[in-house]
Amino acid sequence: MHDVLLVGGGAVGLSIALELARRGKRVHVVERGVLGGESSWAGAGIVPPGRFDKQDSPLVQLGGLSAEMHVELAERLRRDTGIDNGYRVTGALYLAPNKEHRAHLEEEVAPFRAQNQICRTLDGAALNNIEPALAGALDDGRVAAGYHIPQEAQLRNPRHVRALVAACAKLGVTLTENAPVEEWIVAGDRVREVRTVQGSFAAEQFCLSTGAWSRQLGEQLGVRLAVKPIRGQIALLNPQSAVIRGIVYYGPRYFVGRDDGRVLVGSTLEDVGFDRRTTASVIRELLDFAVGLAPQLASADVEKTWAGLRPHSADGLPYLGRVPHLTNTFVAAGHYRWGLALSPATALTMTQLMLGEPTAVDMSVFRVGR
Numbered sequence: 022m023h024d025v026l027l028v029g030g031g032a033v034g035l036s037i038a039l040e041l042a043r044r045g046k047r048v049h050v051v052e053r054g055v056l057g058g059e060s061s062w063a064g065a066g067i068v069p070p071g072r073f074d075k076q077d078s079p080l081v082q083l084g085g086l087s088a089e090m091h092v093e094l095a096e097r098l099r100r101d102t103g104i105d106n107g108y109r110v111t112g113a114l115y116l117a118p119n120k121e122h123r124a125h126l127e128e129e130v131a132p133f134r135a136q137n138q139i140c141r142t143l144d145g146a147a148l149n150n151i152e153p154a155l156a157g158a159l160d161d162g163r164v165a166a167g168y169h170i171p172q173e174a175q176l177r178n179p180r181h182v183r184a185l186v187a188a189c190a191k192l193g194v195t196l197t198e199n200a201p202v203e204e205w206i207v208a209g210d211r212v213r214e215v216r217t218v219q220g221s222f223a224a225e226q227f228c229l230s231t232g233a234w235s236r237q238l239g240e241q242l243g244v245r246l247a248v249k250p251i252r253g254q255i256a257l258l259n260p261q262s263a264v265i266r267g268i269v270y271y272g273p274r275y276f277v278g279r280d281d282g283r284v285l286v287g288s289t290l291e292d293v294g295f296d297r298r299t300t301a302s303v304i305r306e307l308l309d310f311a312v313g314l315a316p317q318l319a320s321a322d323v324e325k326t327w328a329g330l331r332p333h334s335a336d337g338l339p340y341l342g343r344v345p346h347l348t349n350t351f352v353a354a355g356h357y358r359w360g361l362a363l364s365p366a367t368a369l370t371m372t373q374l375m376l377g378e379p380t381a382v383d384m385s386v387f388r389v390g391r
């Protein structure tokens with residue numbers, strides 16, 4: 022018998038499982054497909070800078086606490102599993118493609134300014150120094166204005182989820198793959214077990230962490246979770262040398278330069294249901310953007326393209342809390358564009374909720390059934 026059963030083994034479910042297991046709980050993760058194989062694998066791995074401040078909104082607190090926790094988490098995962106999740110503070114450039122985008126650029130950096138994060142106005146010399154591939158872009162019209170946020174970080178998603186899985190396994194978490202949960206067996210005000218093709222699994226407590234797929238499973242539990250999939254497509258380029266060094270936002274598009282020279286080019290926000298295909302028109306658009314902004318990428322190999330489904334929630338906040346009419350069942354879903362970044366503090370606060378402890382962040386705005 023397990024203490025807690027998590028339905029869905031993405032970064033959110035695995036992070037909660039790891040935190041609970043560190044507290045000595047017997048944990049079971051039941052995953053429909055491959056652990057960490059959906060949105061958590063597909064994302065870009067950007068971790069915006071932040072610090073924990075009780076004066077901020079609960080969502081900003083969750084981000085600030087997570088930003089602080091990522092540093093220790095990466096070290097711990099490396100020590101405990103031997104896997105480097107690729108967490109690096111590489112900094113980010115926020116660039117306006119044209120004058121019309123300037124106001125939007127100010128909105129993008131406002132949260133960093135509010136938190137007293139370093140936010141430097143870019144001039145030609147700084148741009149040349151930080152991203153030599155973009156030298157001259159402020160003069161030749163490719164870029165109208167920009168800021169440098171030196172504390173922004175990134176991690177490598179496939180490595181991060183692999184490290185989470187290994188860390189969970191090391192602490193004795195039961196990991197069941199290829200077992201879609203099809204039904205909740207409820208008795209009174211408690212879920213007793215979940216039914217899957219591999220049999221039924223019981224536990225004392227349950228947590229729904231099924232990302233973009235949470236709405237349907239919530240309905241079966243009698244709770245409304247306004248979560249839907251929003252597709253994002255990505256192209257991975259290998260220029261065989263370091264062309265892009267850090268993160269570069271350019272209007273709705275971005276580069277993430279990895280430390281092995283690869284460059285991730287993203288992304289899109291597409292409301293197309295549960296369709297994880299990549300499409301020729303979008304990939305062409307991403308490649309046009311990449312080569313237009315950094316012409317040196319024209320000869321790069323296109324190593325891979327993929328798409329993932331972000332769990333978008335209607336009001337922009339994740340659902341984090343207990344299902345009101347069930348005493349032993351919780352939800353952690355709907356992190357949309359920032360589930361990797363927010364996963365450490367999500368895991369901490371969900372663990373605190375499930376263990377009946379005071380939470381580091383006021384969770385009332387995230388409540389289930391709102």
Ligand SMILES: Cc1cc2nc3c(=O)[nH]c(=O)nc-3n(C[C@H](O)[C@H](O)[C@H](O)COP(=O)(O)OP(=O)(O)OC[C@H]3O[C@@H](n4cnc5c(N)ncnc54)[C@H](O)[C@@H]3O)c2cc1C
Nearest residue numbers: 029031033053061064065067202232253329359360361362
């Ligand atoms: C292109 C793209 C770029 C992104 N970039 C970033 C970024 O830079 N930074 C950032 O922080 N975030 C980013 N994100 C968002 C981030 O990836 C997500 O918010 C995060 O992965 C959500 O994690 P999750 O565990 O909730 O969902 P998922 O990783 O989707 O995991 C949910 C799991 O539940 C499983 N499941 C579903 N139904 C069932 C069932 N019936 N039974 C059992 N299991 C089930 C699924 O198979 C899946 O493995 C990006 C996403 C995309 C697509």
